Amino acid sequence: MNKTMADAGAFKLRQTAGKPLWRKGLSGGLKTLLLLYAALTLYPLYWLFISAFKTNRDFFDNPYGLPAAWKADNIARAWELGQMGRAMFNSAVVTISSVLLTLLLGTLAAYVLSRFTFRFKSIVTGIFLLGMLIPIHSTLVPLFITMNKIGMLDTYASLILPYAAFELPVAIFLTMAYMASIPREIEEAAMIDGNGWWGIFGRIIAPLCLPVLATVTIMAFLRFWNDFSFALVFINSQELKTLPLSLSLFSDGFGTDYSLTMGAMAVAVIPTIVIYLIFQEQIMRGMVSGSVKG
Template sequence: MELRTTQATGANLDSHNRKLVKKGLSGLGKLVLIGYAIFTLYPLYWLFISAFKTNEDFFNRPYALPLVWMRENIFRAWELGKMGKAMFNSTFVTISSVILTLILGILAGYVLSRFQFRFKRVAVSLFMAGLLIPIHSTLVPLFLMMKEMNLLNTYGALILPYTAFELPIAIFLAMGYMASIPREIEEAAMIDGSGWWGVFGRVIFPLCTPIVATISILAFLRFWNDFSFALVFINSQALKTLPLSLALFSDGFGTDYSLTMGAMAIAVIPTIVVYLILQDQIMKGMVAGSIKG
């Protein structure tokens, strides 16, 4: 009887110790995640507090809150950088490129993931080869092509290259995601009388919301922040995008950091808003393609 009692007590102690270890590891994990979140978000915090400092305060107290909150930095940056027009240009180019990328990428991904046809592997290989091309190595030939096509200093000079270079990753993600959708869903829709376009529009595309969000945010970040293509292909002040407007606050003699930080704070807000809106769908889209349904 005493032996059984001793064994039961030992088992309870072991169970209690295991629970304590699990709680400790869980707490440690949470602390690590909190530390990582702080480490990741601190640059953003530093950017926003720097946007309200004077140049003197920026250099003398780089990590502290502003002595005087210079709200006029935001308004001066907006006015001097002509950021209203630049914001419109970036928004138009980015949204147009994202929509075109989604249309072509989702359709191509659907065909390549659901149909068997001759030279399919060749087509997939060609699209995937686009992931290996260094984008900036194509600036000179693209410039010559744009010049011959009279596309320089137009929105098309940015929209077309953006879409072309984003399509490989869009198709790759769409193919992986659509391969996880059970084919029985398509067969049921076909039995109900839907054609291929009906199956795609009413069945497949509505199920692709997570991957559409993933492709959208990845493309948005790339297009919104691009500097090199806009610098080479756009010379007209009326068509300059936000990254080009940010460069106006720096010249060969110095940089006005208070206005630069104010302009950067303005430019980063749309990116944050888009990510916060789509974050749940992005996480679903990134993992769904690895699970075969």
């Protein structure tokens, strides 16, 4: 009897001791997979930056290795020949203006649609969300004709307004879904304290929506910063050309100067990385929001 109990106790002890090891092994394997995924994700960025310092010959002879001789003047030549300083300024003006306009209109529309009840609310919501089904590039010709008639072509507004308009459905959809998770008791308490609707929106709802607004900002910034087709069609003057248009100067019908192209792309991608690093904390909060109650 005592031997049986001792054996059972030893078995339970081994079982209890084995669980942490099993969990540690699973955790270690998961971390290894995440490290491999991170390496695969970051490798294209690494390849871009090392390619920016190669000659054209080195780019083809040794595409994946380090440069045989680091050619630092690729970036300087690309900056000068592509007039990237002016192009980056134009892209910054267009992108920042479009993002701010998208956030302002999208947040206000989402606030009304998610917190108020009125006639034809479902129809209005459906019209906004229907915009996500419209192929953006199918509107280039009618937009060009319209802007040409009203004299808006070759201006910052010819890019800012279409960018914001086509990004609004996504911004409204995401922000509405996030606002729906905010308890209405918070608004009622704010009203008791003497806040009106604008006070509730500016002091409570908007700050609580920072995670989803950061997500919308990143998505909109990437789309606006990298857009080529709208800028190609609506912008003609050299003074207003955006960064994607300046990158196209290094490629023609006869060939591509890869050393200059990679140097220019390395410079163009830096603002995107900086914006992501600024908003990464808010994005992480948005990803885990709702996973813990209270």
